[in-house]
Every structure is written in C-alpha cells, then in structure tokens.
Amino acid sequence: MSDLSTLRAIAQVFRLTGWISFWIQLVLGVVSGVILLFAVFSQRGANSSSNPGTGFGAIFAVAGLVALAIGIYIAFRYTRLGLRLESSNSNNRPRKVETVQVVRFAIVVHLVGMLVTLLGAQIIVGTLVTKSLTLPQLGAGVITQIDPSRSIQPLDMFVVQANTNTVTAHFGGLVASIWILYRISKPQSERSS
Structure with missing residues (x-):
C-alpha cells in the first residue's frame, strides 16, 4: 500500500469514526x-429538598456533561481532521504528532468525564439506597403518614438514567478514540495485509 492510499484510509477512519462518535455522544448528551x-x-417547584437530583451528585453529573460537550467537539474535529488529511496540498495536512495529541486528549477527556459521572451516579444511588432503607416498614392494614422527601420519587430514577446515558456516551467516545489511535499507530506491515 502506498503512503497516499494509507493516508486516505486513515482520513476515512477519522471521518467515519468521528461522525459515528459525534452523533452517539450528541444524542445521549442531549437526552441526559x-x-x-x-x-x-x-x-x-416542589418542596423536596432532599432529592439527589438537585444535590451534590447533580454537580458531578453536570461536570460529566461538560466533559461530554468537549468530547462531542473533539468528535466533530475528527471529521475535519479527516478532510484535512485528504488534502492534495501536503502543507494543509496535519502532522501525525498533532493528530495523535488530539486523540490522546480525547481519551483523557472521556476518562475524566466517565470518572466524574460515575462519582455522581454513586452519590445519587447511595442517596436512593439510604432513602429505601430508612422508609418505615408498613404492616398489613397499617396506615401512616410518610414524609415525601424521604421516599424515592420517579424523578430520582430519571437522574440515574441521565447519568447512565452520560457514561454510555463517554464510553462511545472513548472507544472511538482508541479505535482511531489504533488505526493511526498500526505498523505499515499490518496495514498492507
């Protein structure tokens, strides 16, 4: 395989993987x-101050979304790098060192994003478990007044789902970045076979 055809193949990997990663992360990020x-x-609007969705766990969840926004931008940047790699003018093409730096930065962004999102999920789930364990056990025929702030609300589960979507989006971006890094770091002998 010639250097030019290898470069075109890598450019295609950047574009295709970039677009797939971009859309997966964007859809999951918007939903979250x-x-x-x-x-x-x-x-x-409600007077429930003990909801984990508005507490400390939500701060980590939002930080995970901020990291995801950076990851979405990098996925879009992959598509632009792919176009620049196909340029007929060699001065317009990015150097391999630059492209590897972008991919490594994306890997770090997604790992940090996954970490803070998982921390947020752990805090939220821990709060929900605590709520479930502290609910009074009701016997047959016993009617008691339960404080709504101590019960698990459906909204709490939505926040858990949002965190799960964000982790999945970061995982998708991480897999895409590792795939690109693998493709551009592959030895010449493996590419020609």
Missing part, C-alpha cells in the same frame, strides 16, 4: 441534559 434540567427545575 434535558433529563437533568427537568429534574433540577421540577424540584425547585
């Missing part, structure tokens, strides 16, 4: 963002 916004604003 809407769920978190809904959770935060709906809890301001």
Whole structure:
C-alpha cells in the first residue's frame, strides 16, 4: 500500500469514526441534559429538598456533561481532521504528532468525564439506597403518614438514567478514540495485509 492510499484510509477512519462518535455522544448528551434540567427545575417547584437530583451528585453529573460537550467537539474535529488529511496540498495536512495529541486528549477527556459521572451516579444511588432503607416498614392494614422527601420519587430514577446515558456516551467516545489511535499507530506491515 502506498503512503497516499494509507493516508486516505486513515482520513476515512477519522471521518467515519468521528461522525459515528459525534452523533452517539450528541444524542445521549442531549437526552441526559434535558433529563437533568427537568429534574433540577421540577424540584425547585416542589418542596423536596432532599432529592439527589438537585444535590451534590447533580454537580458531578453536570461536570460529566461538560466533559461530554468537549468530547462531542473533539468528535466533530475528527471529521475535519479527516478532510484535512485528504488534502492534495501536503502543507494543509496535519502532522501525525498533532493528530495523535488530539486523540490522546480525547481519551483523557472521556476518562475524566466517565470518572466524574460515575462519582455522581454513586452519590445519587447511595442517596436512593439510604432513602429505601430508612422508609418505615408498613404492616398489613397499617396506615401512616410518610414524609415525601424521604421516599424515592420517579424523578430520582430519571437522574440515574441521565447519568447512565452520560457514561454510555463517554464510553462511545472513548472507544472511538482508541479505535482511531489504533488505526493511526498500526505498523505499515499490518496495514498492507
């Protein structure tokens, strides 16, 4: 395989993987963002101050979404790098060192994003488990007044789903970045076979 055809193949990997990664992350990120916004604003109207969706776990969830926004930008940047790699003018093509730096930065962004999102999920799930364990056990025929702030609300589960979507989006971006890094770091002998 010639150097030019190898470069075209790598450019195609950048474009295709970039677009797939971009759309997966964007869709999951928008869904997570809407769920978190809904959770935060709906809890301001209610008087439930102990909802984990509006607490410390939500701060980590939002930080995970911010990292995901950076990851979405990098996925779009992959598509632009793919186009630049196909340029007939060699001065317009990015150097291999530059492209590897972008991919490595994306890997770090997604790992950090996964970490903060998982921390948020752990805090939220821990709060929900605590709520479930502290609910009074009701016997047959016993009617008691339960404080709604101590019970698990459906909205709490939406926040857990938002975190799961964000982790999945980061995982998709991480897999895409590792795939690109593998393809551009592959020895010449493996490419020709």
